[in-house]
Amino acid sequence: MPTLRNCRLEQLLGGPIDESLTYKQVTGLIPGTAEGPDLDFKRDTYGSRDKDRKALCGDVGGLANANGGLLILGMAEDSQGRATKDEGVDISDAERLRLHQTVVANVQPTPTFDIIPVEDPDRPGTGFLIIWVARTATAPHAYIQNNSLLYPRRIGTQTVWLSEALVAEAYRARFVGLTNRIEEAARLEADFASRHAADELLVVVTLVPDVPGGFTVDTAALRAFELSNASHTAGAFGNPVRRFTRSTVRHRRLVGVGTFKPSTPYSRGACELHENGGGTFSTAVGSTVSGNEDPSARLVDTQWLTLGVGAGLQFLAHHARDRAAAGGLATVRATIWPISNRPIALVSNVGWPNEQIGSDTIIEQPYADTVADIDDLCAGDRGLVATTHRLTSELFQAFGAPEVAQVTAEGAIRIRHWHRSSQAAITRWAEESGVQVLTETLG
Known part of the structure; x- marks a missing residue:
């Protein structure tokens, strides 16, 4: 299985970003590790409503259209975007499959990404879902909404939707x-x-x-x-x-x-x-x-x-x-x-x-x-x-x-x-x- 290679994130986590990640490594981001262009914290998992689907696809596509990075689900943050608490989310195979299928069905071309479960040893079935997204040469990746194409990109700590001129520039690149x-x-x-x-x-x-x-x-x-x-x-x-x-x-x-x-x-x-x-x-x-x-x-x-x-x-x-x-x-x-x-x-x-x-x-x-x-x-x-x-x-x-x-x-x-x-x-x-x-x- 492919892995995300990102020296900065590997240093923060103290190891490679793959199935070997431990709960202790991820909670080591607490306290004080701040979000960045390649790192985003989410207290909860994404829901099933249209706005939740758009948020998930926008966040994944936004990283793929920039330099790649991590979405860590189950991590609470403060008003400054700094990790504060391991809230935990459902890490079942069914939940991972739902999120994976949502991205594959709604983002084209499909970005290179994976979802890694990291279980809390004190709360079986609960922990972090680590969504890693690789930077790709097939950008720009579009979210398909009602037969329309929307192009996200992560800029700083925010996901923005590209204008027509920026989309044209991305295709030219x-x-x-x-x-x-x-x-x-x-x-x-x-x-x-x-x-x-x-x-x-x-x-x-x-x-x-x-x-x-x-x-x-x-x-x-x-x-x-x-x-x-x-x-x-x-x-x-x-x-x-x-x-x-x-x-x-x-x-x-x-x-x-x-x-x-x-x-x-x-x-x-x-x-x-x-x-x-x-x-x-x-x-x-x-x-x-x-x-x-x-x-x-x-x-x-x-x-x-x-x-x-x-x-x-x-x-x-x-x-x-x-x-x-x-x-x-x-x-x-x-x-x-x-x-x-x-x-x-x-x-x-x-x-x-x-x-x-x-x-x-x-x-x-x-x-x-x-x-x-x-x-x-x-x-x-x-x-x-x-x-x-x-x-x-x-x-x-x-x-x-x-x-x-x-x-x-x-x-x-x-x-x-x-x-x-x-x-x-x-x-x-x-x-x-x-x-x-x-x-x-x-x-």
């Missing part, structure tokens, strides 16, 4: 932001790819969070990165893909490389992980199988391409969420590099060696991009498989093949399109991850 993230992903990709050896075929995966996070590249961060690389191999669907044997830094980023040689182009694969949660990842995808080989073309193996995209997505998502505290959606991009005058063909080695997939060879760089949920990618289950299908299929289409065969758009595995040596590990992983395994073949 959304579309400019999406364009900027696509352009940023392409810029990071090109900069990263330029440092690779030119004689290796690689898939390059890039992730740019819609809402940036942040961490500091320093000695401690590099040491933790080195330890992680020493004990972890980036992989996908139960198969190892890339280990980074050398760890270093560049400007505001951590760098992992697949070879030990310093001051040389990146080889076999690499990663660059930026302070804002963005990052790039590469791994080799060239076919190393002999037989049926066209000497005039360079060959990309379909299985290694699929695994490389999946591994890159999950590796970069974990960096964004776990190291840089970014959350929500991200723009993701994939390409094959390098492209030269020598054509590139897409091949499968599941049946015949280097059997061509698709009708075309390419001499122009292919690319694919989409939007994915960072937490879904970190979970490494159907969401990761489905996103891998979207990106990899777009790369396949450059070769005249309509879609990747190894995975499906619904997030399932087509096991017969994987090498026999990989099938057992993939099947085990799928069973553990709740991913469906299909025995049918594509087409």
Whole structure:
């Protein structure tokens, strides 16, 4: 389940904003903690009348249209908006479901939010309901009232309704932001790819969070990165893909490389992980199988391409969420590099060696991009498989093949399109991850 990442609120509460929150942590806001742009106290829960529904949706939408934050239900406040007493509210599943459904049914697009119950140990069934709301890149969020759209925003300690001019400005910011993230992903990709050896075929995966996070590249961060690389191999669907044997830094980023040689182009694969949660990842995808080989073309193996995209997505998502505290959606991009005058063909080695997939060879760089949920990618289950299908299929289409065969758009595995040596590990992983395994073949 996703969590709200907000350093100020985490410091106030003394820990992360998730199901681990305790009653003592929340009552620690008493006395004197004041409301702010990201914190609102409510003595009571929201009722079922129209005005109560509007108040709930306005408060949630207002935070989503600003910088996110918390609504704490069950906390009394004084005239200055400071926490004074733990009054408590009903924290039953039914109450949480009612509030959740009210927001989902009446705020569009649906903001990223959740409701966490924190029980009073002396009053079972009573306590605080913590509604956390993330800042999103899909703002503005509108409350739907009688077929009209009303746009709230939290300004200071109040929720206000935006004028037409401010709504137009908010929509313009959304579309400019999406364009900027696509352009940023392409810029990071090109900069990263330029440092690779030119004689290796690689898939390059890039992730740019819609809402940036942040961490500091320093000695401690590099040491933790080195330890992680020493004990972890980036992989996908139960198969190892890339280990980074050398760890270093560049400007505001951590760098992992697949070879030990310093001051040389990146080889076999690499990663660059930026302070804002963005990052790039590469791994080799060239076919190393002999037989049926066209000497005039360079060959990309379909299985290694699929695994490389999946591994890159999950590796970069974990960096964004776990190291840089970014959350929500991200723009993701994939390409094959390098492209030269020598054509590139897409091949499968599941049946015949280097059997061509698709009708075309390419001499122009292919690319694919989409939007994915960072937490879904970190979970490494159907969401990761489905996103891998979207990106990899777009790369396949450059070769005249309509879609990747190894995975499906619904997030399932087509096991017969994987090498026999990989099938057992993939099947085990799928069973553990709740991913469906299909025995049918594509087409």
